[in-house]
Amino acid sequence: MMNVQPIPTASERINEIRALTADIVNKEILPNENLLWASRTNRSVTESDLEASQEARRDIETKVRQAGLWAPHLPQEYGGAGLDFLELAYMNEVLAYAVGGAALFGVVAPNSGNQTLLVKYATEEQKRKWLIPLIEGKLQSGFSMTEPDAPGSDPRSLRTTARRDGEEWIINGHKWFTSNGKRADFFIVMCRTEDPDNVGGGNGAMTQIIVPRDTPGVHILRGINVWGNESDHCEIVYEDVRVPIENQLGARGSGHQAAQDRLGAGRVYHCMNSIGQMWRAFDLMVERSRDREVHGGLLRTKQFVQGFIADSYMDIQASRLMTIHCAERMASDQDARTDISAIKVFVPNAYMRVVDRAIQVWGAAGVSGDLPLYAMFQGARTLRLADGPDEVHRILIAKNVLARFDGGSGWDFGN
Numbered sequence: 001m002m003n004v005q006p007i008p009t010a011s012e013r014i015n016e017i018r019a020l021t022a023d024i025v026n027k028e029i030l031p032n033e034n035l036l037w038a039s040r041t042n043r044s045v046t047e048s049d050l051e052a053s054q055e056a057r058r059d060i061e062t063k064v065r066q067a068g069l070w071a072p073h074l075p076q077e078y079g080g081a082g083l084d085f086l087e088l089a090y091m092n093e094v095l096a097y098a099v100g101g102a103a104l105f106g107v108v109a110p111n112s113g114n115q116t117l118l119v120k121y122a123t124e125e126q127k128r129k130w131l132i133p134l135i136e137g138k139l140q141s142g143f144s145m146t147e148p149d150a151p152g153s154d155p156r157s158l159r160t161t162a163r164r165d166g167e168e169w170i171i172n173g174h175k176w177f178t179s180n181g182k183r184a185d186f187f188i189v190m191c192r193t194e195d196p197d198n199v200g201g202g203n204g205a206m207t208q209i210i211v212p213r214d215t216p217g218v219h220i221l222r223g224i225n226v227w228g229n230e231s232d233h234c235e236i237v238y239e240d241v242r243v244p245i246e247n248q249l250g251a252r253g254s255g256h257q258a259a260q261d262r263l264g265a266g267r268v269y270h271c272m273n274s275i276g277q278m279w280r281a282f283d284l285m286v287e288r289s290r291d292r293e294v295h296g297g298l299l300r301t302k303q304f305v306q307g308f309i310a311d312s313y314m315d316i317q318a319s320r321l322m323t324i325h326c327a328e329r330m331a332s333d334q335d336a337r338t339d340i341s342a343i344k345v346f347v348p349n350a351y352m353r354v355v356d357r358a359i360q361v362w363g364a365a366g367v368s369g370d371l372p373l374y375a376m377f378q379g380a381r382t383l384r385l386a387d388g389p390d391e392v393h394r395i396l397i398a399k400n401v402l403a404r405f406d407g408g409s410g411w412d413f414g415n
């Protein structure tokens with residue numbers, strides 16, 4: 001059970017959301033994890049297991065809707081819970097305690113990120129055609145930005161082009177790691193719409209364009225093998241793909257800004273998710289140390305293990321305070337660019353350390369499918385690459401600090 005008590009400094013509404021979420025996580029999801037995600041364990045899964053799992057999911061989704069927590073990332077007019085930025089951030093840490101639980105609350109990547117993007121940038125007609133069916137679960141989507149032949153760390157260098165021909169865009173390019181690629185009915189594709197020879201040019205060179213999957217010229221080459229398993233992170237070639245200009249998302253040249261919008265708030269949510277998962281790993285580790293006896297004593301009596309507990313406590317608390325500080329700056333419209341980069345580096349690394357210690361304390365069971373730790377470890381390692389690798393964010397932090405000093409003042413850590 002996750003121990004979630006009211007936070008004295010948080011608003012009443014935030015505490016209410018955390019309590020309602022914890023109630024569903026503790027009473028509905030955690031006791032049923034083996035049923036809900038039967039395939040995680042290596043027991044053979046029967047038809048009736050799958051049916052029972054579907055039924056349990058439907059039951060939980062009904063309770064989530066009754067609690068007013070369905071699709072917390074969406075405004076109420078689109079059937080969501082209409083939470084504000086801080087409310088959603090605080091909800092994420094509780095929700096993430098149950099690995100995979102977000103799907104039961106209507107949050108499934110990359111659809112949820114694309115929904116947020118469409119809410120902000122789509123025309124009324126695009127919303128009717130793509131957003132509403134996406135929310136209703138009638139369509140699936142992908143976000144196609146990263147390319148094998150250009151560094152994702154430097155999105156301005158992307159090579160995929162869209163050339164205007166009358167009332168159509170013609171798209172040519174090679175993308176990979178487009179998540180959900182096999183199931184997606186449409187992709188939001190990041191394209192260079194001007195200065196095709198100016199690789200590394202300005203932010204205004206990029207536009208996002210909606211491409212239906214069944215358009216001639218969309219070739220899905222493969223689901224890339226990730227961590228030893230075939231995945232739905234796909235390699236896709238767009239070859240002379242023609243779509244009407246109405247499929248352009250936002251103003252021409254707004255693609256880079258739109259991607260930043262998608263990623264900026266997303267980094268806070270990802271970090272709060274990581275904190276929820278660290279919290280779970282921490283609880284699992286401490287509980288095991290209280291039960292497991294080795295060499296004549298419980299693990300909790302060994303100083304190595306006490307060191308693990310203390311180090312993990314510090315990693316989680318430091319991550320949490322940094323992330324909440326960053327979220328509060330963003331919520332009050334202060335410049336949070338340095339803080340966003342700081343959490344994007346610190347939290348996934350702390351997450352890796354916390355899960356690594358939990359795995360160590362659990363021994364062989366730690367890397368088995370009986371516990372969520374192995375998936376957390378892979379997730380934490382992957383997070384150090386996705387949404388901007390560690391190095392890119394470190395460079396940004398140093399750049400901002402040095403600029404402050406060059407401007408004649410030091411860094412004010414109190415603000």
Ligand SMILES: Cc1cc2nc3c(=O)[nH]c(=O)nc-3n(C[C@H](O)[C@H](O)[C@H](O)COP(=O)(O)OP(=O)(O)OC[C@H]3O[C@@H](n4cnc5c(N)ncnc54)[C@H](O)[C@@H]3O)c2cc1C
Pocket residue numbers: 110143144145146147150151152153154176177178179180226233382385386387388389390391392395
């Ligand atoms: C599981 C998974 C899912 C993904 N899903 C999507 C998706 O749905 N859509 C999508 O578009 N993309 C997706 N990505 C791609 C992800 O966003 C990119 O991998 C990421 O942006 C890094 O780009 P890259 O892989 O091209 O690495 P590169 O840009 O080639 O960077 C490689 C390494 O170079 C180093 N580096 C970079 N810049 C510097 C520097 N200035 N100084 C020093 N070192 C540096 C870093 O260590 C970095 O890890 C996904 C990736 C993964 C792993």
